[in-house]
Structures are given as structure tokens and as C-alpha cells.
Amino acid sequence: MKYAFFPGCSLESTAWDFDASVRATFAALGAELTDIPDWSCCGSTPAHASNTSLAVALPVMNLLKARDMGRPVLTACASCYARLRTANHKVKTDPAERQRTERIVGKPYDGAVPVHHILEALTRHIGADAIAARVTRPLSGLKVACYYGCLLTRPPEVVAFENPEHPVSMDTIMTAAGADVVDWPYKTECCGAGLSMTTSAVVNRLGHNILAMARRAGADCLAVACPLCQVNLDLRQRDAAKAHGPLPETPVLFVTQLLGLALGLSPEALGIEGLFVSADGLLDRLAPAKAAGGAA
Amino acid sequence: MSEALPWNDPTFLRDVERRSGASVSACFQCHKCSTGCPVAPEMDVMSSQIMRLIHLGARDEALASQSIWLCASCEACTTRCPQGIDIAAVMDTLRMMAVEAGVTLGDARGNKFNTSFLSSVRRHGRVFEMGLMTAYKLRSGDLLGDVGKVPGMLKRGKLALWPKSSGNAKEVREVFKRADQEEKNR
Known part of the structure; x- marks a missing residue:
């Protein structure tokens, strides 16, 4: 598969480790990612909370560039994904919004450029069998709570690749990587998302709920697929424990970091050192990499 | 009645x-x-x-x-x-x-954050988080919140000191202008 990759702003700063691990794992799985040239910000929550026209136009600028590349868009950030999909949805379903957007960007656009999240690409395009066949260091014995957060599955008429209340794609990927996924009820609870900087007390409470529940379900670590979920649960974990009661230190890894380890990639290539809550204890428990096909 | x-x-x-x-x-x-x-x-x-x-x-x-x-x-x-x-x-x-409506907001930090975020996008075409944090702190007066997290973030390469502008920044500015106009006519 060949994709027009939309990294988004977080992936070039706070989530550089997500960026590194996505590129490394997709390359290892034989997918070709080419960045959308001169991509610009999707506008995220500040745009849709302030200016509806802007919230559609900013993603469409990037979708037009992807259209020129003739490739479907791939993105890793849950917010970018939701904004790109929402822009397509609005252009497709609301003729007045489409006209407004076309006046702003100065080009015709019908909302037809496909937009995929990495979880969708890994499960639907590459597939669990192909992943399992390339696992050289199965994550045996590692108990993982897959945490999806809000925007990967909501609202379903816009994002629509999974059940909004019970998503399974990340569980499928982690199972293919040899991990034991835990069954737990907070997969799609919100972490507080963009309130991170303005109202961190709320984010600490929500993060504590999520981490404590993952631990109760027997998880050693969390797998996430959103830069903001990762920051809120990792960087703020100590604050959450201070405010709402002690928690065992729980590493919060990007799903592509865990998958990359299973594919035999080095922790350095996956940006594992970017974590605040260290995953060294988990890494020590993994067996050394074997020849390809070991876990198939 | x-x-x-x-x-x-x-x-x-x-x-x-x-x-x-x-x-x-x-x-x-x-x-x-x-x-x-x-x-x-x-x-x-x-x-x-x-x-x-x-x-x-x-x-x-x-x-x-x-x-x-x-x-x-x-x-x-x-x-x-x-x-x-x-x-x-x-x-x-x-x-x-x-x-x-210019409602006097008891806690308008959300709005101050949004304004700071969008100013960064308007200028660079992308969000420059260090600039966003500084602008938001000056707007909100919340100068000390999260300052303790900065060294750890710098150590892990999680905060860029200089903006990485999009090559498309100029076009983004034009889009902001036209979107503001469209929003007024909505």
C-alpha cells in the first residue's frame, strides 16, 4: 500500500516518538508513506470551536494536495483523523458548506479523498495475519490494555471504521503481536483531550480513572493511538496519582511502539526513550528477537 | 399572565x-x-x-x-x-x-487557548507548541502552571525551540482571511 501521510503538528514535536514508530513499523510491514508536501495544520479543536468555515477549509487544503498525489491519506493523530474525516463529511453532505469551502480554498472539492487512520490501515489493509507472519519477538506474557479514547470512533457516521462503544482494531493488532490484551470497560472513555493545558485538574481526574481501571483489569501497560491521550496519561500520570491516590507506574506506549518491538525493531528506532514513565521494566521481560515468522 | x-x-x-x-x-x-x-x-x-x-x-x-x-x-x-x-x-x-456577544467569562481559559493556538497556525501554517504555550500563558496569566514539566519535555525532545513552518504558510494566512469573511456572512 502507498499512502499520502499527514503527520500533523503533534507528530513533529511532543509526539515525535509516535512519528518515528509509525514510520518504522509501516516500513517494516512493506507500506510506503510519502508526506503530503508542505502540509499545514488541520485546525484541531480550536478551529471547530471558533470558526466553522476555517474548521473545514484547513483540512481541505491538505486533502487537495493528497488528491494531486493520487493516494489515500494516512494519519496517526486521532484529532487530525477526525478533522480530515469531518471536513470530507461536511463537503459531501452539505452543499452550502461545500460552496463556502470552495470559495475559501479557491478550488473545487467533492470530499472524495479517502482518509484512513493507522489502526484501520493495520487491520483492514495490511491485516492481522500479515502482521503475525512478521513478528520476530512476540510480546508474550505482556498484558496490554488497549485505550482508544474518543475521536477514533466518534461520531460513527463520520469516522465509522469501528463500533463506537466497543472498538477492537488495536486489540487485534496487539494479539497479532503476541500480547495478552485485557478486557476492560474504559476503552473509549475520554482523557480530557484538549483541556490538558487549560484545565489540567480535570485531565488528572480522568487519567486517574483510566489508569486505575487498566490496572484493576490486570494490565501492565496501555497501548494508545493518539498523541493527546499519550501525553495526558504519561506526562500527567504523576500529577494524577498525587491528586487522586497512588497508582503503580504504568507505561503508556503508542501501539506502533509495541508493534515495532514485536517486529524486532530496536527501542531507539521506536522512540521508546521519549516516554516519561519508563518502559524499561517491560522491555527486560521480552525475549530476544528470533528469525521472521516466529509467532505466526 | x-x-x-x-x-x-x-x-x-x-x-x-x-x-x-x-x-x-x-x-x-x-x-x-x-x-x-x-x-x-x-x-x-x-x-x-x-x-x-x-x-x-x-x-x-x-x-x-x-x-x-x-x-x-x-x-x-x-x-x-x-x-x-x-x-x-x-x-x-x-x-x-x-x-x-462579549460575554464576560468567569473562566475564559478555553477561549484564550483557542486564540493562542489559531494565532500560531495563522503565522506558521502549523502549531508551534513552545510559542503556543508562551502566548497562552501571557493571555491567561497562568504563568507557572506546568513550568515544572518543561525540562523533562526538553530532555526528551518533546518541545521544539524553533517553529517548523509549513511551506504553505502564506496560503494558510489567505485561507484564514477568507474564512473569517465567510464566517461573518454565514
């Missing part, structure tokens, strides 16, 4: 429905949105109560609520509403109306 209720502004419901595209009048007060809302414990007026305030034409009360700035836009309410009301879109509309 003929005296109107002080908060019965009959245009408010229509304004909100037109701008959000959500049929707020369809709300029958089941409170499912409030029940599943992650920030309901911190809200002064919960989402289902906001819907009721809109029915009643309580413009000032709805626009001055803290809740519209506490909403995390997680879309749980929109996803679960049995009447198919896009409640998250209503929250966006109320935020815009509050800013336009």
Missing part, C-alpha cells in the same frame, strides 16, 4: 439550530448526554440542562455557563443521543456566540 418570562428569548433556539445544524428542539430531556459526559462532575450546567436553557430562550445563562468551555469535544453525547442531536456542535456554536 401576559408578561414574558425574563429569559424567554424566542430567537435563541432558532439561532442555535441554524448555526449548529442540530435540532435542539428534538431534545426530550432523557439526560443520556449528561450521564455519559466525562466532565459533567465539573460542569455548572450539564449538557442536557444546556439543551433545556436553549428551549427556554435563556441566552445569557447558556452563554455564561462554564460548561461550554469545559466540554472536551469528545463527542460521546453526539454519538449516544437517541434523538440524533449533534450536541457537541451545539457546544461549539455556544462558544462562538459567547465570544461574539
Whole structure:
């Protein structure tokens, strides 16, 4: 598969480790990612909370560039994904919004450029069998709570690749990587998302709920697929424990970091050192990499 | 008997429905949105109560609520509403109306954050987080919050010291200008 990759702003700063691990794992799985040239910000929550026209136009600028590349868009950030999909949805379903957007960007656009999240690409395009066949260091014995957060599955008429209340794609990927996924009820609870900087007390409470529940379900670590979920649960974990009661230190890894380890990639290539809550204890428990096909 | 209720502004419901595209009048007060809302414990007026305030034409009360700035836009309410009301879109509309009306916000940090974020995008075409943090701190006066996290973030390469502008920054600025104009004519 060949994709027009939309990294988004977080992936070039706070989530550089997500960026590194996505590129490394997709390359290892034989997918070709080419960045959308001169991509610009999707506008995220500040745009849709302030200016509806802007919230559609900013993603469409990037979708037009992807259209020129003739490739479907791939993105890793849950917010970018939701904004790109929402822009397509609005252009497709609301003729007045489409006209407004076309006046702003100065080009015709019908909302037809496909937009995929990495979880969708890994499960639907590459597939669990192909992943399992390339696992050289199965994550045996590692108990993982897959945490999806809000925007990967909501609202379903816009994002629509999974059940909004019970998503399974990340569980499928982690199972293919040899991990034991835990069954737990907070997969799609919100972490507080963009309130991170303005109202961190709320984010600490929500993060504590999520981490404590993952631990109760027997998880050693969390797998996430959103830069903001990762920051809120990792960087703020100590604050959450201070405010709402002690928690065992729980590493919060990007799903592509865990998958990359299973594919035999080095922790350095996956940006594992970017974590605040260290995953060294988990890494020590993994067996050394074997020849390809070991876990198939 | 003929005296109107002080908060019965009959245009408010229509304004909100037109701008959000959500049929707020369809709300029958089941409170499912409030029940599943992650920030309901911190809200002064919960989402289902906001819907009721809109029915009643309580413009000032709805626009001055803290809740519209506490909403995390997680879309749980929109996803679960049995009447198919896009409640998250209503929250966006109320935020815009509050800013336009110049409502004195008790806690306008959400708006200050949004302004700082969008200024960064307008200038660079992308968000420059260090610049965003500085601008937000100056706007909000919350100078010390999270300062302790900066060294750890720098050590892990998680905060860039210089902006990485998009090669498309100029076109982004034009899009901002035209979008502002379109929004005024909406």
C-alpha cells in the first residue's frame, strides 16, 4: 500500500516518538508513506470551536494536495483523523458548506479523498495475519490494555471504521503481536483531550480513572493511538496519582511502539526513550528477537 | 399572565439550530448526554440542562455557563443521543456566540487557548507548541502552571525551540482571511 501521510503538528514535536514508530513499523510491514508536501495544520479543536468555515477549509487544503498525489491519506493523530474525516463529511453532505469551502480554498472539492487512520490501515489493509507472519519477538506474557479514547470512533457516521462503544482494531493488532490484551470497560472513555493545558485538574481526574481501571483489569501497560491521550496519561500520570491516590507506574506506549518491538525493531528506532514513565521494566521481560515468522 | 418570562428569548433556539445544524428542539430531556459526559462532575450546567436553557430562550445563562468551555469535544453525547442531536456542535456554536456577544467569562481559559493556538497556525501554517504555550500563558496569566514539566519535555525532545513552518504558510494566512469573511456572512 502507498499512502499520502499527514503527520500533523503533534507528530513533529511532543509526539515525535509516535512519528518515528509509525514510520518504522509501516516500513517494516512493506507500506510506503510519502508526506503530503508542505502540509499545514488541520485546525484541531480550536478551529471547530471558533470558526466553522476555517474548521473545514484547513483540512481541505491538505486533502487537495493528497488528491494531486493520487493516494489515500494516512494519519496517526486521532484529532487530525477526525478533522480530515469531518471536513470530507461536511463537503459531501452539505452543499452550502461545500460552496463556502470552495470559495475559501479557491478550488473545487467533492470530499472524495479517502482518509484512513493507522489502526484501520493495520487491520483492514495490511491485516492481522500479515502482521503475525512478521513478528520476530512476540510480546508474550505482556498484558496490554488497549485505550482508544474518543475521536477514533466518534461520531460513527463520520469516522465509522469501528463500533463506537466497543472498538477492537488495536486489540487485534496487539494479539497479532503476541500480547495478552485485557478486557476492560474504559476503552473509549475520554482523557480530557484538549483541556490538558487549560484545565489540567480535570485531565488528572480522568487519567486517574483510566489508569486505575487498566490496572484493576490486570494490565501492565496501555497501548494508545493518539498523541493527546499519550501525553495526558504519561506526562500527567504523576500529577494524577498525587491528586487522586497512588497508582503503580504504568507505561503508556503508542501501539506502533509495541508493534515495532514485536517486529524486532530496536527501542531507539521506536522512540521508546521519549516516554516519561519508563518502559524499561517491560522491555527486560521480552525475549530476544528470533528469525521472521516466529509467532505466526 | 401576559408578561414574558425574563429569559424567554424566542430567537435563541432558532439561532442555535441554524448555526449548529442540530435540532435542539428534538431534545426530550432523557439526560443520556449528561450521564455519559466525562466532565459533567465539573460542569455548572450539564449538557442536557444546556439543551433545556436553549428551549427556554435563556441566552445569557447558556452563554455564561462554564460548561461550554469545559466540554472536551469528545463527542460521546453526539454519538449516544437517541434523538440524533449533534450536541457537541451545539457546544461549539455556544462558544462562538459567547465570544461574539462579549460575554464576560468567569473562566475564559478555553477561549484564550483557542486564540493562542489559531494565532500560531495563522503565522506558521502549523502549531508551534513552545510559542503556543508562551502566548497562552501571557493571555491567561497562568504563568507557572506546568513550568515544572518543561525540562523533562526538553530532555526528551518533546518541545521544539524553533517553529517548523509549513511551506504553505502564506496560503494558510489567505485561507484564514477568507474564512473569517465567510464566517461573518454565514
